[in-house]
Amino acid sequence: MATLASLVISILGFAMITCEYPPIQPCPGEGPRYGDFKCNHDRTHRVCAQLVDNSDGKCQELSWSDKKQTFWQITGQEQWNWKTKVCSEPNPGDSWCICMWATANLIDKVGCKNVHINCAATDVPYLLGAEKDGGWNLDKARECIKEKCPEPKTEEVKPSNL
Numbered sequence: 001m002a003t004l005a006s007l008v009i010s011i012l013g014f015a016m017i018t019c020e021y022p023p024i025q026p027c028p029g030e031g032p033r034y035g036d037f038k039c040n041h042d043r044t045h046r047v048c049a050q051l052v053d054n055s056d057g058k059c060q061e062l063s064w065s066d067k068k069q070t071f072w073q074i075t076g077q078e079q080w081n082w083k084t085k086v087c088s089e090p091n092p093g094d095s096w097c098i099c100m101w102a103t104a105n106l107i108d109k110v111g112c113k114n115v116h117i118n119c120a121a122t123d124v125p126y127l128l129g130a131e132k133d134g135g136w137n138l139d140k141a142r143e144c145i146k147e148k149c150p151e152p153k154t155e156e157v158k159p160s161n162l
Contacts, residue, residue, distance in 0.1 A: 021125055025121045026038055026121060027048035027093070028091065028095050029092065029096055030093070031082075034097070046126050047098050047102075047117065047127065048118040049103065049106075049118070050117070064110050064115065065114055074110065077102075099133060099134060100134075107140045107144050115144060122149060124145055127142065130142075
């Protein structure tokens with residue numbers, strides 16, 4: 001059965017450019033709340049951010065700013081610091097699915113270059129289509145994600161490829 005794209009190419013005789021992000025990978029360190037450890041289950045926890053350095057089992061909080069502040073300090077979530085969950089079973093790693101508002105907050109406070117994003121485990125298309133989260137405007141977050149997680153290479157589909 002012919003696809004719509006192949007029919008358009010056949011009828012009109014021009015090439016189409018296709019592009020889409022690959023399927024989201026599990027966020028290494030995310031807890032069991034979603035079962036598959038992926039950042040694509042609710043309307044806010046869509047960004048897989050590296051929160052700790054867990055190389056050699058250290059589980060040390062990463063610095064996100066020149067002031068050596070951690071994710072939890074910057075977002076005002078120190079009392080809920082869950083770094084031990086990030087480094088523990090059933091999915092030990094260094095990252096967690098964080099809110100889009102927290103991502104926007106981090107970018108606003110420390111700049112895009114200091115934000116640690118795991119692009120393969122972030123729901124990039126969802127974030128790029130979102131305008132606000134938790135009252136936060138996501139313009140800067142979208143720009144940062146575009147910079148850190150560029151669109152995959154495109155594939156040109158020509159009539160001869162059909």
